[in-house]
Amino acid sequence: MNIKTLLTTAAFLAPVSAFAQGGPGVDLYGFAGLNFLEYNDGFEKVKPEGADLGVRGKLYLGDTGLFLGGEYTYSDTDTDFAGSKLTYQSDEYRLGGGVLLPMSPVFRLGGYGHYVNQQVDTRFEGLTTRGEASGFDVGALFEYDATPDIQTYGRIGYMNLSPEGSDDDQDRVDGVDLLAGLSFRVSHSLSLFGEYRYTHLENDFTEQDYNSVRGGVRLRF
Secondary structure, X not given: OOHHHHHHHHHHHHHHHHHOOOOOXXXXXXXXXXXXEEEEOOOOEEOOEEEEEEEEEEEEOXXXXXXXXXXXXXXXEEEEEOOEEEEEEEEEEEEEEEEEEEEEOOEEEEEEEEEEEEEEXXXXXXXXXXXXXXXXXXXXEEEEEOOOOEEEEEEEEEEEEEEOOOOOHHHOEEEEEEEEEEEEEOOOOEEEEEEEEEEEEEOOOOEEEEEEEEEEEEEEO
């Protein structure tokens, strides 16, 4: 991970921590895990594997259920292709907000919207190319307290991204973005969690699937 990535993560964490003492809540996740990518450009299909890590959080605004949210994920995958090593390194940023409202004492339901930016470096036979795309991600999310210490959570969304510098709608990719997880509280503010993410994006020419299994630490204030 480069210096830019570290500084971006630190910059995100700092304001969240600063606001943790005000308002009804901050929900912060730090995670690491394994990912499995499948990419098909219509001619070749590659299936690199690797690791990802990142951080995401929500800052709730008063007692309204409204929140500001952000997420950063770094991914590093590789595979053998035509006798050489093919590597993908990506930085994904999301920034937005939403609302999460109680439907019962143990169940909350809401919606969210993010601005999304993805930057991907592809390395093959000593050459590096960079691609960048941006767009949006919107959907629904939920939290369910199975017990006082165990919570399940998830989101289902629609993502739409367009390559930077392109005005051609045929270059745009879109599809489903899913996240499901379970957290176990070990103290008042600290929980451990495991989760699964799946993202499928495609257009008339390309198709890609991103699967990630990861876990980490969750802090709630």
